Structures are given as structure tokens and as C-alpha cells.
Amino acid sequence: MPPLTISDIDTQRANSGLLSTTVAGYTSSDLFKSSNSNRHAESRSLHHRLSVESRNFFGSELKKSSNQVFKTHMIPLGTGRPTSEFYPWDSVTIYKTPIRREISSACSTNNANMLPESRTIAKKGGDYDIARGLNYSHAAGLPALLRFVTEHVELVHNPPYKNWATCLSCGSTSALEVALRIFCNRGDSILTESYTYPGAVAVAHLLGVHTIGIEMDAFGLMPDSLERTLRTWDESRGPRPTVLYTIPSGQNPTGVTQSLQRKNDIYQVAEDYDLVVIEDDPYYFLCMDLGLDTVEKLNSADRDALATASGYLASLPSSLLALDISGRIVRLDSFSKILTPGLRAGWVTASDQIIDKFIAYYEVSTVAVSGPTQLMLLDLLDTTWGHLGFFSWLDQLSIQYRSRLRILLNACDQYFPKEVCKWTPPQNGMFLWTSLDLRKHPIILSRDQKEHNLSPADNPACDIEARILAKALEKGVQITMGSLFSTNQTPITKVYFRMTFAAADESEIEVGIEKVASVIREEFAIDTFYKEIREEGSS
């Protein structure tokens, strides 16, 4: 049975479960998967990996009592779900941005005539409306939105085990908090990249969970280092870690993307040590491979293949989820970086055992993703774009961001002093990670030019980092200091900065980099002290 493709979606929907039409109607991704996953084996149980807190928790009795699906209308005298008669809003009309037009032509084969400038969501009617969309919703999502997301997951990742499942999350930061509560007890340690998303470190700190940074190279987290950390774990530090948290694409903050070989090797270590792997992948769809834009120089057939949405889909790399035969990957996706962050929405994919835990946690906390958010997503993704349109959007967005990345890289090339600055263009995401070679800083050079034998107690890195940050702000540019991302001791030979091309106006990027460069040149005395040293050295 071949994997699900976009052209199968209509048939797939005709054969899939009905959309519940009641308020907060029961739904499950199981209703919307193709039978394709039935040919795979079930996942292994992760029961032994559940925390004390999550192990015996199955959600809200009240919610479950209202999960019953009725064939006929019931007079609702039971649940406290106010009638839509008393909502203060009658309808919402959403206008789309101009970028939509390119998408319209990209997916012109199937729904160009469904792409109006605006769309109105009415009080009642259709697969979604204000009456249900602004009432309580099932924690997994509005049925039609969960259907779209389930299909999307199957199209992109096609997880190779039977009982995978998907639910919405209130954004990946929220999903990460829930994931750590599901899998960790106080005193546990989790494995992360040595520089990582500070939100992960913060929530681990909240939960009394230690973060153990694993070394990285140009292909991401190093499996050897991961394996060694596990093999040589000293139990006096607490139980050996059972959870790996990794950002595989356009890693935050380093911008590094794991190669397929690297993903396979990491997965093998996870299998050997029975790890749960939290695959936090918000930058997966933002493809920054500048080589792709050379298609402009290709012949038209090749160009068309790469420029269409299905070409984009085919070009996406394998995720860890796509390699996961055991059901040990908990994949977090987010709308934040690909639509807008304020939606506070994303989706989680894992075995049904784990997704049921996510739903249970959400039932007693956030209850569901915001209704206005879900309505905007449904309207955009399902009704307006469809799957092809969504991939086309992601393709177009990647192209636009690549153009900004190129501006950033050109500016770095032009202004940054290469004697001390190093950076590598990212393959994904929105960050450029820049290192400054501290051994070439005047303070260090003047102290001990030959041996660079700094002791940790004598570490000037923090001062230098803070000074550069402050001077950049004085000049009107905000950059993010690398130490904020460190899980281990601050290194004493490097200072790092994270920069992004995603937030500023395009016209500001070059002047911003020029100012940062001038701060670095000044801090490192590139044009005076360091130049003299160099001249002395070469003389």
C-alpha cells in the first residue's frame, strides 16, 4: 500500500470518520488516518517511562462523560456550555495577505477558485462556525482542524508504526512543559544539545530536572557523545537520563540541521538505551538551503518541479518521527514560525498512549486551543489553502526568508572582522550563530599572547559578551547573547551571539549588522591594537 499523497485526500476523507457536529464533540486522529499505518506493528509501550504524576492520570471524568457521540439531537440540559445566542460576536471576516496570490497559482490545479480575498465565518453553518468554534472544544482540537493536521502529519512523516496519533497543543513551549511532566520526576536529568532553547532549560528548572548538554558539530548533536554520556553515567548524579530533548532542524540557537545519517545514529542510541526523544522541530519547514535558489538557473522543467508545492514536500528531509518504528519519538510542531506566534498553537505526534496523556493534561489545564485561533487555522488551512496550498505557503515563505538570509550573510561578509568572527549559514530556521574568538581579544592577547592559558576563575567572556550587547543596544541594535542558551559552563575561549533575519524590516538588516560589526571591531580593537599585534607578528 503506497503512502498517502495529496491526491488521495478526497477519497481518504470520504472513507474516514465523520466530523462530530456537537459542541466540544468527540474527535480523535484515529478517525482520520488512512489504513496505511495498519501494515506496521504497534509501538512499544512507554508505560515504564511515565512519571509518578502522569502514570495514573487519565484526564477529566466530566470531559469523558460528555465524549459520548449521539446520532440525534439531544436537548442539552447537562453541560455548562452557554448557547451561542448570547455570544457578543456574530461573525468574523479574515483578509489574507498578498503572498497568497503566489500560492493561488501554485495550487491552481485544484482550488484556485477557492481563494477569495476574504472569508467570513458565520454564527452557524458548515464544518465550522462561531457557534461551535467559540464554545468549548475537545482538547484534541475542532474535528475538522484535527482532520487536516492528521492528514498533514501522514503526508509529511508517515510514521512507521501502527498506533501513532496527533492532537493540537497550545504551542510547542506548552507541549514541552506537558511532555516533561509526563516523563520526568524531580531529580531526573534530561539530555539536550549543549546550547539549546532557554525555555526548555527554564521548564526543566521548574520541574527540578537537570539538563545535561551534549556536544554538537556541524551535523548537530553527536551520537558518540550521547552514547558515552549514557554509558558512563554516574548514578550519584541521579537516575540515568531517559529523555533526550533535541531541535533537529535549524537548531536554536546554533542553526545546525541534523543530517539523515545523524538522525539514524541518534535514533539507534535511543533504541539501545530505551530513550524517549522529544523532537522539537519548529524550524523544519523553513528551508534555508541557499543552493535551492540556483533552480532559477536550471531549465524550466526542473525549476517547475522544485517550485511547486509537491516538489517542496518531496524535498523535505526525513524527521526522527519518520524513522520511529518503536513509538519513542514525541514530535512537537508549531504554527509560530510558519504562520504567526500569537496563535499559541501547534500539534504533537506520538503513540496513542502518549497523546492520550497530552489530552488528559490539557483537559484539566488549558482545556483546548483558543477558539478564535482554531477558527482562523481551519479557515486558512482547510477551507482556503488545502494541503497543496499550505505546502506552497511554506515553500514561498522559505524562499522569502532565504532572500533575507542572503542579505544577512552578505552584510556579515562585508562588515564582520573575519579575524575573530566565525559563522556558518544555517540549513533551516531563522538564526545565525556567530562566534567570536576570545583568544584574539586584546585583553587576552596582552595577558598571555602565546599560551592562552586561562583559568575558569579568570574568565572574561561574560564581561566581554555583556559589553558587546550593551554597546549594540546603545547603537540601536538588539542581538541575543549566547550564554543565555548554554546548558554547561560558559566557555572561556569563545563568545557567541545569536542573530535572526526574521524580525527586522528587510531594509534594516544591513545597517544593523554594520553597527554590530563596529561594536565588535571596537571591542576587539581590530583597527588599532589587534592590527598592531598582527603587524608585529608578521614582521
Next chain:
Amino acid sequence: MPPLTISDIDTQRANSGLLSTTVAGYTSSDLFKSSNSNRHAESRSLHHRLSVESRNFFGSELKKSSNQVFKTHMIPLGTGRPTSEFYPWDSVTIYKTPIRREISSACSTNNANMLPESRTIAKKGGDYDIARGLNYSHAAGLPALLRFVTEHVELVHNPPYKNWATCLSCGSTSALEVALRIFCNRGDSILTESYTYPGAVAVAHLLGVHTIGIEMDAFGLMPDSLERTLRTWDESRGPRPTVLYTIPSGQNPTGVTQSLQRKNDIYQVAEDYDLVVIEDDPYYFLCMDLGLDTVEKLNSADRDALATASGYLASLPSSLLALDISGRIVRLDSFSKILTPGLRAGWVTASDQIIDKFIAYYEVSTVAVSGPTQLMLLDLLDTTWGHLGFFSWLDQLSIQYRSRLRILLNACDQYFPKEVCKWTPPQNGMFLWTSLDLRKHPIILSRDQKEHNLSPADNPACDIEARILAKALEKGVQITMGSLFSTNQTPITKVYFRMTFAAADESEIEVGIEKVASVIREEFAIDTFYKEIREEGSS
């Protein structure tokens, strides 16, 4: 210094802190309070009441690093907050419901000309726009929305201590989860009403926290019973409870509202035993006092006074927060029952020490309330309605719900067999709590008509409750069984049902009740067996 009134708001705003205009700009309710609270003393510290988890947690370093407020524009090369240029939405237009018209006339003195049929939120401009509203937001809320909510809290509750603070929550269920994590460790017990919101019991169960139900009467939770439970606490059950969770208005499920005397007495016990009190008050604004509608028979001056928004405001009872001189009340408010549940938004008021903890928790989980939700709230509450319009909405909504309550009560009066059914009209909220006298059930009567000496092992209540629920569903009516709300053992002399007049179409309420009544009559054999018994008894 007199308390803040609606007419002071313009001056108050002129004197209050500026609204940050940057993405996810720093904000705090401290910027928006009047100087009125300065005349009060500071709250007592609740540090000794913080859980192991929350005590040393202060939120996200990353968020705090971007809390800095700049006077001039900064080129944002640091934070990963995508530019609004790449949002797929250009604007959102929201149409209001007809009920708005009454509000328009109610607050016609100050902003009738600000009440258009619809309003468009543009990409950029004004106090709020899509560019910032759909980007990351400060965990406390968008500045202009937090300002409105802070003013609202001061207008309604005017907390009598200096350092009270407010932040948005992702709904009260979410706020309750966070509150219990802030104050409870595994193995702790919290005090609740003997019948309470199942979501509270579920989240306590998740956290390994026991719920101890306190007896209630017609005025709500009984202070004597509360005090006795604390005084006679057996430490072998774990530490003596330090948290009381209470729903003071239109209690879920009983519909009972605490009198002012009752609130004072409960607060005194809280002071004596140094309790933290979680005041979960989603039904506070839904005033179901049917006596109020006799104003229709009053002279026109009295009627006008009660029918205007400021009359409504004056008629609101004192909350526990309004009595709180020590800062031990954590008040949870929600938009769910007064606007729509799908917003997933509410607000929390407590001492700044506790609000800082809420913000810290939200920073590493949900990050912020959904942007579309916040934009809809801002547009409706602040721009369109203003404070007077909001109170007018709440007044109008209460009037409409009272009309539905009257339909429900009339139907109960007409159809329910009074031999076995008892109910009391609620003073607030949306629930009617009905008890069935099990001692009059044929099974019991036939067993032991005189003494009713049932042993718990012999308890038929669950069967009877389940049978009534199932039969009602067969007839097309959904009601909620009382045992779902019980914190203690199921009683053996009563069966309870919770019914609401808020969810069904108004025209369905009577027929729904008629059907439920017929199920009860059948179950209790009112028209056959029980009638015979009665006749025998009276003969």
C-alpha cells in the same frame, strides 16, 4: 481618597503608565492601578505557602532579557519573533450581535457613537493591531488589555491591600492548575465544597493532592465545618490543609451563593488558620436574583437606577477579594460564561508575589493567551464597549438568563413530582441542582419502608442515578449526574442532578424538563406504586 469610579477612568489613564508599543512589550498591572491602593498596607508574604516546585522558580531568563523597555526603535536582530510582513492574515473584521444595541443605549452618555456594527483590526496602527497582536505577547497580556482588566478589577473589587496585581490567564481551569502547582506538594490535601467542579478534583488528582469536602448549607460552605476540619485534622492523613478552593457565587454544581456574612466568616477562618483561598468565581456576574426583575413594577426612577450599568455595578455583592486585607485570596475570573468559553481566557488577581509566580509559570508553558483571543477582547471591551458598556452587557446577559431560569423553574414546578424532587432557585450562575429523595424510591420503600436503614454496601443510588441518566438520553435529553461532583462517598439517601438553562435553545427547555420529569416519575413509580403507598399511608 474615594474608590475609583467609571468616570475617573479617563483621568486615571492619563496619569497611568504608558502602553508599550513593541512586540511582546513589557507590561504590568502596577502601571494601571490608581494610587488608591497606596493608602493600604502591604499584604502578608505567602512565601511559606509556596510549593517545592514554585518556591525557587522565577520564570524564563529569555523572556526577562527581552522585558527591557527602549525609548527608541531597536533593530531587532535578537529575538525569534517573525516580522508581520509574513503573516498570512492582513486584517480581521468582527461583527457584533444585536444584544449590543441595548448596551449602546445603556451607555449612550459616553460612547454610543463608538458602537459600529463591525470593526476591522488592521495589520498596523493604534493601541493594538495584527502585527503585535498576532506576534508573541507578554505573559501578563497585551498592555491595553491588561490595562482594561486592571481597571475593571479596581472598579469591582478594589482590593484593600497595597500590592495587589492582575494578569491574564488561559481560562480559570488553567489558572487553577497553576495555582495548585504554586501552592501544593504531592500528598497535600486541599479543602473544597463537598460537591464541586470536577475539573478541580481532576487536577488535584493529577498533582497527587487529596480533596476534602466541607459541608454546605443554603448560604454555601459552612465556616464551622471548615474550622472543625482544620482544628481536628489528623496529621496521619498528611499535612493539615493550607489551601481552600471555593466557588462563592452560583456554586458549581449546587447553584448556592455565599452571603456576605458567610464570606466574612470564611475569611476569618482563613485568617485564623493562615489559609490560601482560591476564589473561583466564573458565575459572579450572572446575577439570577429573580427579585431584581420586579423592578419592572417599580417606579421609573428606581427602575432606571437598577437598569443602568452603574446600577448593576453597585448591586454586585462583595467578593472575598474585596475583604482581603492580608493578600491570601487568589481570585480567578473567566470570560467563558460571560462572553464565550472558546476564548480560553480569564484573569487572576492576587498579591504581586503570587501574580509574579503565575506569569513565571505561563512564560514557560502557554507563553500568553492566544493573540486572536486578545485582539477580540480588546476590540470588544476597550474600544467598543468601555467599562460602562461591559457592565451593561453583564446586566443584559443576566436579565436574559433570568428569563431562561424562570422558564426552567416554571417547567420544574409544572412537571417534577414534588414528592421526591427538591430544588432551590440559584442566586447566581447557570445551574439548578435537584435532589431526589431516595427514601421514597419503590426499591427502598419495598425493602424497609419504615426505617430506611440502608448500609453503604447496599447503596442503590448509583444504579438509580445511572438509570435516570440513560432513560433521559433515550428520550433525547442530556442532564449531568450529581455523583460526578462529589468529593466524598456517594450519599445513600439522595440522588442529585445538575441542570442548566444556558445551553439549550430557549424553546427546548420546557419539553426537556417534561421528559426528565417523566423519567423520574417512571423511576419512582409516582403514578402507580408510590401513589398506592401514599394512599395506603393516608388511609
